[in-house]
Amino acid sequence: MRSMGPPALEVSNLKTHFFTKAGIVKAVDGVSFAVAAGEILGLVGESGCGKSITGFSILGLVDEPGRIVAGSVRFKGEELTTASEERLRSLRGDRIAMIFQDPMMTLNPVLRVDTQMVEAVRAHRNINTAAAVHLARDALADVGIPSPEHRLKAYPHELSGGMRQRVAIATAFINKPDVIIADEPTTALDVTIQGQILAEAQALCARTGTAMIWITHDLAVVSSLADRIAVMYAGRIVETGRTADIVSAPLHPYTKGLIGSVPSHNKRGERLTQIPGMTPSLLNLAPGCAFRTRCSQATQMCLAEPELADVGADRAVRCFHPLLTEAGA
Amino acid sequence: MTLAAESSPATAQPAALAVETPLRRFLSDYFESWVATAALALLAIIVLLAIVAPWIVPQNPYDLAQVDVMESRLPPGEKHSVSGYTYWLGTDGAGRDLLSAMLYGVRISLTVGVLSGLIAMAIGATVGLIAAYAGGRVESLIMRVVDLQLSFPAILLALMLIAILGKGVDKIIIALVTVQWAYYARTVRGTALVESRKEYVEAARCLGLSHNRILMRHILPNCLPPLIVVATVQTAHAIALEATLSFLGVGLPQTEPSLGLLISNGFEYMLSGKYWISFFPGILLLLTIMVINLVGDQLRDVLNPRLRR
Numbered sequence: 001m002r003s004m005g006p007p008a009l010e011v012s013n014l015k016t017h018f019f020t021k022a023g024i025v026k027a028v029d030g031v032s033f034a035v036a037a038g039e040i041l042g043l044v045g046e047s048g049c050g051k052s053i054t055g056f057s058i059l060g061l062v063d064e065p066g067r068i069v070a071g072s073v074r075f076k077g078e079e080l081t082t083a084s085e086e087r088l089r090s091l092r093g094d095r096i097a098m099i100f101q102d103p104m105m106t107l108n109p110v111l112r113v114d115t116q117m118v119e120a121v122r123a124h125r126n127i128n129t130a131a132a133v134h135l136a137r138d139a140l141a142d143v144g145i146p147s148p149e150h151r152l153k154a155y156p157h158e159l160s161g162g163m164r165q166r167v168a169i170a171t172a173f174i175n176k177p178d179v180i181i182a183d184e185p186t187t188a189l190d191v192t193i194q195g196q197i198l199a200e201a202q203a204l205c206a207r208t209g210t211a212m213i214w215i216t217h218d219l220a221v222v223s224s225l226a227d228r229i230a231v232m233y234a235g236r237i238v239e240t241g242r243t244a245d246i247v248s249a250p251l252h253p254y255t256k257g258l259i260g261s262v263p264s265h266n267k268r269g270e271r272l273t274q275i276p277g278m279t280p281s282l283l284n285l286a287p288g289c290a291f292r293t294r295c296s297q298a299t300q301m302c303l304a305e306p307e308l309a310d311v312g313a314d315r316a317v318r319c320f321h322p323l324l325t326e327a328g329a
Numbered sequence: 330m331t332l333a334a335e336s337s338p339a340t341a342q343p344a345a346l347a348v349e350t351p352l353r354r355f356l357s358d359y360f361e362s363w364v365a366t367a368a369l370a371l372l373a374i375i376v377l378l379a380i381v382a383p384w385i386v387p388q389n390p391y392d393l394a395q396v397d398v399m400e401s402r403l404p405p406g407e408k409h410s411v412s413g414y415t416y417w418l419g420t421d422g423a424g425r426d427l428l429s430a431m432l433y434g435v436r437i438s439l440t441v442g443v444l445s446g447l448i449a450m451a452i453g454a455t456v457g458l459i460a461a462y463a464g465g466r467v468e469s470l471i472m473r474v475v476d477l478q479l480s481f482p483a484i485l486l487a488l489m490l491i492a493i494l495g496k497g498v499d500k501i502i503i504a505l506v507t508v509q510w511a512y513y514a515r516t517v518r519g520t521a522l523v524e525s526r527k528e529y530v531e532a533a534r535c536l537g538l539s540h541n542r543i544l545m546r547h548i549l550p551n552c553l554p555p556l557i558v559v560a561t562v563q564t565a566h567a568i569a570l571e572a573t574l575s576f577l578g579v580g581l582p583q584t585e586p587s588l589g590l591l592i593s594n595g596f597e598y599m600l601s602g603k604y605w606i607s608f609f610p611g612i613l614l615l616l617t618i619m620v621i622n623l624v625g626d627q628l629r630d631v632l633n634p635r636l637r638r
Contacts, residue, residue, distance in 0.1 A: 061534055093536035100535075105528035110550045119546070120536045155351070171536070 007034035007074075008211035009058065009096075009179045014071035016050075016057045025282045027053040027066070029235035032308075035179065035211040040202065042222030042243065043215045044258065045232035046279050051215045054232075055181040058213075059096060060088040076178065094124040097172035101184040103164035107156035113140075113167055114152040120171050139170040143200050162193035169197070173204055180205075183215045198225050220262045223247045228314070231255045234290035235282055237308060241315035251311065251322040253295045289319070297321040358631040365627035368620040375617055379436040386429035387414055391585065400424040402603050419605040422594050430591055431610050435617060437587040441498060442568035445505035449567075450560055452506065453513025454552070458544055460514070461521035472518065478511040483570060491579045501580055505567045516559045520552040554632035561625030565618045572614055588614040 016028040027050040035041045045051045056062050058073050060080060073080040075096065080088065092098075100106040108116060117136035118129055125132075133152065140148035143166040156164055165185060172180050182201065186194040202225055205212050216222055222229055223243055230240040231252065239252040250256040260273030277294040289295070292302035301320045308318040360366050378385070388395050400409065400416075401424035407416050418427040460471040478486075490504040524530065525548055533543045572589030574580035576596075581587045586594065588610045595606025 059535060061531070089537045089539070091537070092534070093538070098532070098535040100528055100532055102528060106532040108529045108533070108547050108551070110553075111546070119538065119542070123536060123538050123542070157351075168532075 008037045010034040010074040015069045017069050018066040023284045026235050033230050038209045040212045040226045042226030042229040048279050049232045050235040051232050094175045096179045097177040099172045099182040099185045102188045117171050139174040143170045180212045219258050238318045251317040252319045253297050254291050368623035372620040379439050382432040382436045386432050388426040388429045390425040390430040396424050398424045418609050421606045434588040434591050438568050441571045442564045445502045445567050446564040449506045449509035450513050453510040454517045457514040457517030460518045475511040475514050483508045517552050520555050521548050524548050524551045558629040565621040
């Protein structure tokens, strides 16, 4: 499954369930993946498929009534699901950082940029404020912010959306973490800004050797960014593989549907293929393949539970009827 | 202050051009209303007079050597029989110069109101924050106590406490704090609940910051706008409540009269035409409470995002 040395983070058979009054919501139900240092993994899926909860589970920040019920999260070999809150807190923001979707909301509106960045450093390192400010300025420069001195003194509302997301990314990178979980960080931004942010993030990962999990619903975004892709559906990974393989020859009908839903110039005039229906409620999900109600390939067989089966090099799919494409599996 | 941040368009380009700081915006919004501006100016004058009272009053009303009982109940404009000093607002039943007594009275009233307000705010805000952040059983317990407290009439509770504790400035402050902390707790808890669901708190948790730091540095400052509004209104309430208690004779000692006590002292002479002993302190009390409330109203309008134009 890995392409670039030992994994910085390894998630196996992770199950995070929410115990609500209406029943058990299996938001994450047996997810496994690994990211190596310097690698970018794209975690793709529609809203509500459990991709964000996967991110929070890794950090041990699942709120009540949610709970990690099974599986393991290993950070450089260290088990995190059973780690103490104290240990997790020392890792958060230091070794494993997170970037959020909406930069308007993730910076505290009443604190200046430097205050927020300095506190991120000083929460984990015993250095004085001046040294921390120095680090913050370098971090801002690293993400392509012009005149970082000035920006440090600014309040979040004085910055544009793209600028704020750069600040958030700089804050995530400031402690040189081993793993960064980016939860749809470009969704709220303009397309042009999105492109710049993607390039900055990619360059930073390559330079610092940080492993990144890029959570998104937009296959187009990860196809130009990620080394590997894991496609999630209803709390499970339905297909994983190298980005090029997945984009050129999807095996799972859902992946194909996702790719078909991305408008592109060489398909102009054609109807966009769409996936009928919507993501099923994860509350009391019926057994069997969760995608079968929306799948064109579904048969009686799909009432049973398909396994994530290895098909070829670094490639796995959870389907009884994987698509046979001209590129081959 | 935070509200300016949320409502300002994200398209505001470079920071160097953004000259409108939250504070400046807040101030320009506040001074838009001339009533509020006048109220603030008047409040500033009253506070200033109260602060410098010991240095500007013609007579120290606490110094019995300076007070002459023979000079009691003189009407406004009457002159001191020996020194010839004019009693501009007359004298009270004990022969005190009413103007001096009033300035000292408003000093006591403001001190008691502001001190009890600050202490109640500190206690209430802490309790409210804990309730919001802890959640679950702790929150239920705290909020039921708050509900219970708020279901009592403030004056009744204060009277009961004074009856148990006895008279004195410190006792009055304890009583007022006990009556008031629940308002602050409820306000802060409500705001903190909203704030703690916001993403910047999640982001702060993801940075590995301690609970303490997240509460005090991130959530509390964002709770300030409603807290400031409640604080102004509650301070006015505290002053009124103290005046009521003093008027009923269970508040401050006779030797250190607050405005309420001065009103009470003059009350017995009202029917004999000696109106000024109660009237002038009454006007000052009314004015003080009114301007605080006006300032509070304007703060609420300026700090409330829903009332923004």
